[in-house]
Amino acid sequence: MSVTQHPKRFVVRMVDTPIGDDPAAGIADDTCGAVALFRGVVRADNQGRAVEAIEYECYREMAEREMLAVLRAAAARHDLHAARVVHRTGLVRAGESSVLVAVAAAHRAQAFDALRDIVEALKRRAPIWKKEFYAGGESRWL
Amino acid sequence: MTIELLLFASLREACGTDRSLVDADDDANVAQIAAGFFAARGVDAATLPPYRFAVNESFVSADHVPGEGDRVAVLAPFAGG
Numbered sequence: 564m565s566v567t568q569h570p571k572r573f574v575v576r577m578v579d580t581p582i583g584d585d586p587a588a589g590i591a592d593d594t595c596g597a598v599a600l601f602r603g604v605v606r607a608d609n610q611g612r613a614v615e616a617i618e619y620e621c622y623r624e625m626a627e628r629e630m631l632a633v634l635r636a637a638a639a640r641h642d643l644h645a646a647r648v649v650h651r652t653g654l655v656r657a658g659e660s661s662v663l664v665a666v667a668a669a670h671r672a673q674a675f676d677a678l679r680d681i682v683e684a685l686k687r688r689a690p691i692w693k694k695e696f697y698a699g700g701e702s703r704w705l
Numbered sequence: 706m707t708i709e710l711l712l713f714a715s716l717r718e719a720c721g722t723d724r725s726l727v728d729a730d731d732d733a734n735v736a737q738i739a740a741g742f743f744a745a746r747g748v749d750a751a752t753l754p755p756y757r758f759a760v761n762e763s764f765v766s767a768d769h770v771p772g773e774g775d776r777v778a779v780l781a782p783f784a785g786g
Contacts, residue, residue: 603786620714622778625762650785662786691785692714704715705784
């Protein structure tokens with residue numbers, strides 16, 4: 564088992580305003596050799612239908628708790644120095660960001676592996692739902 | 706016992722409410738409580754997506770028996786990201 568000197572830093576935020584350009588700013592210190600980012604974006608097409616926007620709804624208390632647990636588990640597995648998740652709620656237009664995940668680690672392999680693990684786990688564990696709004700006015704929960 | 710039943714997204718829309726106080730038998734499990742709630746609201750459970758449960762923000766199995774004052778959430782499949 565490795566011994567880490569850095570403090571573990573984990574941040575989870577559900578936000579109802581646009582995710583900024585650089586929500587990962589300051590995540591790394593000089594012990595980090597890698598920062599990896601994933602940004603999920605609302606796609607303007609889903610199975611041939613034109614998507615105008617997605618509305619995200621969450622069970623906030625549980626979503627934050629689950630996402631924090633996901634970050635801590637990934638940090639333990641991959642020896643992350645820090646990790647952040649920012650996830651949108653409310654209406655997100657096509658082309659806008661729905662989620663951002665950022666991780667910092669000593670080495671790139673740890674950062675890449677952790678990033679994928681976190682994104683996949685969030686989809687399984689965080690109580691978040693989305694309703695797609697299509698051109699023409701129809702909508703449906705996915 | 707009285708529990709707080711929480712609904713979100715498609716389940717909230719189907720039931721027309723996001724939060725209800727529900728009187729349930731002391732030995733009723735979360736699946737029975739949810740089924741009774743849907744029936745009382747005239748919601749055909751067969752039209753709902755598959756769902757699972759959380760109590761006080763932690764996942765539980767369908768046969769979990771909640772306690773007085775617990776928050777019981779009925780959760781449709783997640784779609785975050």
